[in-house]
Amino acid sequence: MSTAESFSAPGFDLPAFEEWLTMRTPGQTEFHQAVLELLHDIEPLLQERAEYRIQNVMQRLAEPDRIISFRITWVDDEGQVQVNRGWRVQHSGVIGPYKGGIRFHPTVSESVLKFLAFEQTFKNALTGLAMGGGKGGSDFDPRGRSDGEIMRFCQGFMRELHRHIGATTDIPAGDINVGSREIGYLFGEYRRLANHFDGTLTGKNLEFGGSHVRLEATGFGLVYFLQEMLKAAGESLEGKQVLVSGAGNVALHAARKVAELGGKVVSLSSSEGTLFVQDGFGTADVDQLLHGELRSGAALRALAEQGRGEWLAKQTPWSLPCQIALPCATQNELEDGDAQTLASQGCRFVAEGANMPCTAAALRVFEDAGIRHAPGKASNAGGVALSGLEMHQNASFISLPYDELDVQLRAIMQRIHEKCVEHGSQNDGFIHYRRGANIAGFEHVAKALIAQGIG
Ligand code: NDP
Ligand code: 2IT
Numbered sequence: 509m510s511t512a513e514s515f516s517a518p519g520f521d522l523p524a525f526e527e528w529l530t531m532r533t534p535g536q537t538e539f540h541q542a543v544l545e546l547l548h549d550i551e552p553l554l555q556e557r558a559e560y561r562i563q564n565v566m567q568r569l570a571e572p573d574r575i576i577s578f579r580i581t582w583v584d585d586e587g588q589v590q591v592n593r594g595w596r597v598q599h600s601g602v603i604g605p606y607k608g609g610i611r612f613h614p615t616v617s618e619s620v621l622k623f624l625a626f627e628q629t630f631k632n633a634l635t636g637l638a639m640g641g642g643k644g645g646s647d648f649d650p651r652g653r654s655d656g657e658i659m660r661f662c663q664g665f666m667r668e669l670h671r672h673i674g675a676t677t678d679i680p681a682g683d684i685n686v687g688s689r690e691i692g693y694l695f696g697e698y699r700r701l702a703n704h705f706d707g708t709l710t711g712k713n714l715e716f717g718g719s720h721v722r723l724e725a726t727g728f729g730l731v732y733f734l735q736e737m738l739k740a741a742g743e744s745l746e747g748k749q750v751l752v753s754g755a756g757n758v759a760l761h762a763a764r765k766v767a768e769l770g771g772k773v774v775s776l777s778s779s780e781g782t783l784f785v786q787d788g789f790g791t792a793d794v795d796q797l798l799h800g801e802l803r804s805g806a807a808l809r810a811l812a813e814q815g816r817g818e819w820l821a822k823q824t825p826w827s828l829p830c831q832i833a834l835p836c837a838t839q840n841e842l843e844d845g846d847a848q849t850l851a852s853q854g855c856r857f858v859a860e861g862a863n864m865p866c867t868a869a870a871l872r873v874f875e876d877a878g879i880r881h882a883p884g885k886a887s888n889a890g891g892v893a894l895s896g897l898e899m900h901q902n903a904s905f906i907s908l909p910y911d912e913l914d915v916q917l918r919a920i921m922q923r924i925h926e927k928c929v930e931h932g933s934q935n936d937g938f939i940h941y942r943r944g945a946n947i948a949g950f951e952h953v954a955k956a957l958i959a960q961g962i963g
Contacts, residue, residue, distance in 0.1 A: 511777035520554035520561055522547065528572055536619035536775065538839060541868055543570050543625050545883075549946035551795075567953045572599045572625060573606075575618065576672050580646060580666040585654055592944050594665050596644035596672055599625035601954040603633055603761075606642030606817035607899075609683030612661075612690070614649040621645055621837070627863055628892070630949030631885035636922045637896035640677055650801075662693035664889065668689050669696050675706040675902070681895050682711045685894075687757060688723065692716075698961015707828060707902025710895035719898035720910040722891075723919055727761025728860045730834065731769065732918045735927035737857055737880055745832075749788075752824040753777045754837030757805035758861040758888065762834055762912040764794045773824035777837065778805035779813060782825045785817035829853040836861030851877035871942070878938065886924050886945040893920045896962060 525547065529540055547566065554560050580592045591775040595618060598606040608628040611621070621643045628640025648661055673680060682691055691711045699705055705717075712718035721728070731745075738744055750769050752763045755776045761772045772788035774799070785793070793816060797807050812819035826833070826846035833843050833855050839862065847870035850858070858874060860866065866874070866881070874881045894917060901907055924945075932944020 520551060520566075523549055525566060526899070528567070528914070532570075533619075533622075536622060538617075538623040538864070539626065540620045541840075542623040543882035544863060545864075545871070545942070546626075546630065546950065547867065548948045549943040550909070550950045551946065553950070556732075559958065560954060563954075563958050565957060568957060569600065569626070569629070570596050572622060572666045573601055574598050575622070577668075578665040578959065579617070580648070580661065582657075584657055586789055592646050592648045592661070593665040594644070594668065595620045595621050596669060597642060598672075598678060598959070599626035599641040599643070600629040600953060602940070602953060602960055603629075603672075604638035604640045605893065606678035606682075607632055607639035608641055608643040609645075609681045609891075610665075610686045610690075610694070611645035611683040612648045612650050612685040613645070613646055616645040616647045617840075619711070623839070626865055626916060627885050629953055630946065631889045632712040632745070632838070632892055632896075633949045634886055634927060634945060635889050635896060635920055635950040636892040636923060637680075637893060639892065639896055639899075643683070644680055645683065645686075655689075658690065660691045661662035663691050663697045666694050666697035666701065670701045673698070673708055674702075675708050675899070679707065679895070679899060680709050681892070682757070687711075688713055688718075697827065703809060707899050708896040713900070714907075717893060717898075717902050717914065720908065721900055721913040721917060722894040722898055724761045725911055726888050726891030727759045727763070727861065728765045729834070729893065729917055729948075730758070730762045730836070730859055730887050731765035732855065732890065732921040733882060733887040733925055734832065734834070734859045735769070736922055737859065737882060737939075738942070740929065741857075741880065745769050748772065748832050749774055749830045750832045750834060751775045751828055751830040752861075753782075753825050753841060753865075754835075754836045754862065755783075756837070758891070759804075759834075759836035760794055760798050762836055762861050763789055764798070766790060766834075767791045767794060770819075771832070774830065775828055775852075776808055777823075777825050778803075778808055779837075780805035780809075780821060781821040782823045782828075783808040783812055783817045783819055784825075784828060799871055825848055830855050832857045832859070832863050834859055837865065838862055839864045840867050841868045842870050844873050846870065847873035847877075851879060851890040859887040861888050875940075880939060880941065881929070882941040883945050885949060886928055890917050890921055893917060951958045
């Protein structure tokens with residue numbers, strides 16, 4: 509079962525591969541989910557092209573290039589020594605240096621980072637920029653931690669990570685609970701340890717090598733992609749009711765752009781509940797959330813206490829009526845029951861701001877209901893695309909103006925949309941975005957992998 513032969517001739521044996529994957533990486537359910545989602549869409553290619561089977565491309569991609577795991581020790585405000593675990597998963601370096609975010613969250617595990625790094629490889633390929641796929645993080649929970657504790661933790665994390673990264677080796681960035689503050693602390697420690705200043709992290713502040721539009725890029729890029737989806741269906745955002753989940757970087761910038769373009773965002777959420785605003789969040793509401801001191805859940809509750817909307821404690825947004833849903837919080841936040849409710853209430857477009865926010869069963873519901881669904885590897889690629897542009901600027905010691913980068917972001921999202929249409933259009937006119945993105949991303953990575961020989 510573990511030999512390449514099982515998957516090479518005469519055709520690709522999908523059940524055997526699934527068995528191999530689950531036996532080889534027991535319990536890594538998120539990783540299995542991401543691999544199998546891609547695999548189901550590209551199976552016809554594997555059946556058709558003997559080269560992919562002989563080269564054993566799928567098994568090679570189901571095994572990251574390397575995984576670094578390490579202990580982080582740091583001292584909390586009470587003088588107590590704390591211990592956490594950190595990882596960097598360098599999934600594939602065939603189309604460029606490893607590139608992907610860092611996540612700090614108690615749910616972070618090797619499985620979660622492997623799924624994120626796997627997704628990142630194909631997402632980065634879709635951007636058309638020279639970036640391989642990686643992801644890192646820690647099970648550190650920043651909730652309730654002081655600024656000093658966050659700084660010491662970031663420094664402890666970088667004390668180990670610094671020897672594995674570099675501007676042409678591996679370039680981390682932010683993800684859940686890693687924003688500009690954390691990138692600043694991580695970059696400062698990297699710079700001190702490496703004794704040189706370069707673009708080894710992206711998402712930096714503008715004062716030390718950051719790029720305009722990087723902060724906004726994932727959320728704005730998501731909405732640019734959504735606009736293309738709507739255009740392809742002969743529709744527009746104007747007046748549409750939109751559900752957004754999350755209230756972090758991606759969710760708030762997506763909500764800001766939707767509100768700016770005339771759509772009606774009626775929800776934002778956190779792990780504590782949902783804020784429902786019937787007449788829609790205005791740009792001023794979103795700016796208050798973006799620029800306020802409070803974290804997502806507390807900020808939403810504060811808005812509710814000011815009389816802005818209704819706080820639905822412990823609820824997700826998915827029971828509210830909408831035409832468009834933008835899950836922007838975390839993996840598997842939208843389950844099949846939610847998908848059924850969305851479909852029955854008139855939702856027709858789903859674009860993922862988060863990575864893998866919909867369960868496999870939810871995706872089947874969308875497919876059956878004819879809902880147009882964009883996978884994160886296509887629709888949330890704007891963030892890493894801007895990171896790529898930050899790398900370009902750092903490498904040539906320049907800083908491009910905001911408007912120019914915003915135009916480039918839109919153009920990249922439009923090109924990704926075109927790739928999805930090219931590979932995902934069906935005879936009945938339906939665009940299967942997930943299949944399109946998976947085929948386009950896989951073919952790019954597979955070609956580069958094969959061309960570089962075995963090793
Ligand atoms: P943030 O930390 O800024 O915000 C995360 C938001 O999601 C918070 O509102 C948080 O609420 C909520 N959330 C986190 N975990 C859960 C959970 N288990 N259940 C419900 N809500 C939860 O992160 P980002 O906005 O940067 O990231 C959001 C998603 O977008 C992630 O999937 C990330 O991988 C993806 N992404 C991010 C990119 C980026 O550039 N930042 C690029 C592409 C994708 P609470 O505070 O209550 O936990
Ligand atoms: O999931 C993602 O694409 C990110 N968190 C952004 C990665 C990056 O390197 O900018």
